[in-house]
Amino acid sequence: MRLSxxxxxxxxxxxxxxxxxxxxxxxxxxxAKTFEHGFGTAWxxxxxxxxxxxxxLSVLIAAIAVPLNTIFGVGTALVLVRGKARGRALxxxxxxxxxxxxxxxVGLALVLVYGVDGWFGKWFMDQGVRIIYAPAGxxxxxxxxxxxxxxxxVAPVLLEVGEEQxxxxxxxxxxxxxxxxRITLPSxxxxxxxxxxxxxxxxxxxxxxVAVVSSNVAGSxxxxxxxxxxxxxxxxxxxxxxxxYAAGTELAIMSLVVLLAMTxxxxxxxxxx
Amino acid sequence: xxxxxxxxxxxxGRGGLGLGxxxxxxxxxxxxxxxxxxxxxxxxxxxxxxxxxxxxxALTALGVTLASSLLVAAIGAVMGTLVAWVLVRDRFPGKRFxxxxxxxxxxxxxxxxxxxxxxxxxxxxxxxxxLAYARAGVLLxxxxxxxxxxxxxVQPVLIELDPxxxxxxxxxxxxxxxxxxxxxxxxxRPAIISGTALAFARAIGEYGAVVLLAxxxxxxxxxxxxxxxxxxxxxxxxxxxxxxxVSLLVLVLLRRIGGRGAT
Numbered sequence: 001m002r003l004s005x006x007x008x009x010x011x012x013x014x015x016x017x018x019x020x021x022x023x024x025x026x027x028x029x030x031x032a033k034t035f036e037h038g039f040g041t042a043w044x045x046x047x048x049x050x051x052x053x054x055x056x057l058s059v060l061i062a063a064i065a066v067p068l069n070t071i072f073g074v075g076t077a078l079v080l081v082r083g084k085a086r087g088r089a090l091x092x093x094x095x096x097x098x099x100x101x102x103x104x105x106v107g108l109a110l111v112l113v114y115g116v117d118g119w120f121g122k123w124f125m126d127q128g129v130r131i132i133y134a135p136a137g138x139x140x141x142x143x144x145x146x147x148x149x150x151x152x153x154v155a156p157v158l159l160e161v162g163e164e165q166x167x168x169x170x171x172x173x174x175x176x177x178x179x180x181x182r183i184t185l186p187s188x189x190x191x192x193x194x195x196x197x198x199x200x201x202x203x204x205x206x207x208x209x210v211a212v213v214s215s216n217v218a219g220s221x222x223x224x225x226x227x228x229x230x231x232x233x234x235x236x237x238x239x240x241x242x243x244x245y246a247a248g249t250e251l252a253i254m255s256l257v258v259l260l261a262m263t264x265x266x267x268x269x270x271x272x273x
Numbered sequence: 274x275x276x277x278x279x280x281x282x283x284x285x286g287r288g289g290l291g292l293g294x295x296x297x298x299x300x301x302x303x304x305x306x307x308x309x310x311x312x313x314x315x316x317x318x319x320x321x322x323x324x325x326x327x328x329x330x331a332l333t334a335l336g337v338t339l340a341s342s343l344l345v346a347a348i349g350a351v352m353g354t355l356v357a358w359v360l361v362r363d364r365f366p367g368k369r370f371x372x373x374x375x376x377x378x379x380x381x382x383x384x385x386x387x388x389x390x391x392x393x394x395x396x397x398x399x400x401x402x403x404l405a406y407a408r409a410g411v412l413l414x415x416x417x418x419x420x421x422x423x424x425x426x427v428q429p430v431l432i433e434l435d436p437x438x439x440x441x442x443x444x445x446x447x448x449x450x451x452x453x454x455x456x457x458x459x460x461x462r463p464a465i466i467s468g469t470a471l472a473f474a475r476a477i478g479e480y481g482a483v484v485l486l487a488x489x490x491x492x493x494x495x496x497x498x499x500x501x502x503x504x505x506x507x508x509x510x511x512x513x514x515x516x517x518x519v520s521l522l523v524l525v526l527l528r529r530i531g532g533r534g535a536t
Binding site: 026075109244263 | 292305309365376382392420443449478485497509521
């Protein structure tokens with residue numbers, strides 16, 4: 001379909017203007033506002049004890065949730081694509097649930113199971129284990145919301161590469177583990193990498209589910225996104241706003257790294273080995 | 274080669290253990306907690322549940338949330354298709370950068386999305402546009418976080434689309450608009466619908482991007498959050514059940530058009 005030059009130019013202008021006004025300009029403004037009083041001031045706001053603690057709690061949560069969901073994701077993708085067991089279709093349709101459930105409902109669900117009056121809350125309380133209003137609950141919430149990414153990235157790649165090489169390896173006497181490590185894993189590695197990047201981005205950025213199960217105490221149960229929110233809403237004045245922008249910029253820079261990784265990995269997703 | 278098959282597929286039920294472990298993980302993390310929400314909502318009795326979801330707060334929240342999400346999904350469907358078209362069919366300097374930019378809402382924490390919109394369109398707006406603390410601010414935040422869904426669904430279909438049918442149509446005298454409506458749009462329809470449905474599902478539950486911008490606009494996720502904080506989990510569970518029902522409908526729709534799923 002050949003469009004006239006004027007139509008092409010107008011479509012391009014509308015698309016680019018939309019992206020600039022919706023994405024680029026807003027992100028540019030918080031970068032500008034963060035550094036308007038100098039780099040030192042911004043650095044000061046992200047190195048307060050509360051900010052450092054929030055950074056490390058975010059990293060800790062991601063460091064637990066991402067590996068768990070990666071192992072589950074690869075295993076489940078194998079079961080769904082290569083397996084023959086009954087009930088796969090049901091599991092397959094349930095996997096997407098975390099994508100469509102509101103994060104605050106996730107938080108509510110965990111409170112109802114692990115909270116003081118929850119199904120298992122009393123039992124955990126008797127064991128002296130705190131889940132709700134503690135990092136444990138925040139980790140479970142993060143695992144919930146970031147669960148489907150690896151499955152949904154790896155499954156199509158597995159389907160695409162087919163079973164022939166795995167069958168050939170098996171015919172030549174390779175054990176299941178050998179076939180997995182030498183044939184299957186190398187052919188799906190970029191799909192796994194992309195899924196891991198998406199999982200990490202979600203784990204570092206999650207706020208709704210985590211907010212419900214956090215006690216919102218600076219220094220112990222505040223993640224970086226929660227710190228951004230707390231600085232913006234519970235204190236007033238230009239200083240509070242600047243400190244919030246500084247923490248927001250810190251997160252934005254982390255997500256630029258994520259974006260760069262996505263851009264580098266995306267073209268390779270289909271490559272087999 | 275039956276010999277090969279039997280060697281790889283040891284028994285007909287292969288993967289039964291794996292399926293069991295995966296289902297167990299899914300149950301502990303996702304299914305049991307969601308069942309607890311359902312139990313809380315229905316456990317108060319049907320009468321109490323009914324009066325809870327027909328209270329004016331709940332009805333307003335549902336109405337505002339569904340209307341905003343529908344509007345955002347509609348704008349997203351049009352703008353997402355347009356952006357995908359420009360990214361696939363147009364050529365201009367910096368296209369690769371723009372293409373990478375599309376994923377920004379997936380990479381950027383949602384609270385930061387809200388923060389950036391407050392900075393530009395909030396009370397201290399450097400350009401003098403004030404959209405925060407009103408419906409417009411909520412719409413903007415939802416458009417931000419749902420942007421990639423339609424673009425990323427339509428793009429691959431548009432790349433694969435065979436230009437021959439379009440050329441045939443225009444050589445037979447069809448205008449560009451007619452060619453788009455009769456040839457291109459039908460091919461893109463499933464992708465547009467599935468992208469729009471995902472965007473809609475995301476919009477009705479969004480919390481992080483809207484929490485700073487909503488002000489007094491009572492959208493469902495904020496009402497649920499406030500119910501939990503004020504110690505009335507029954508109210509939160511009742512509203513949650515309504516949102517979950519809408520989400521499940523979207524999931525079913527997605528399955529029926531066949532855009533999702535590994536099997």
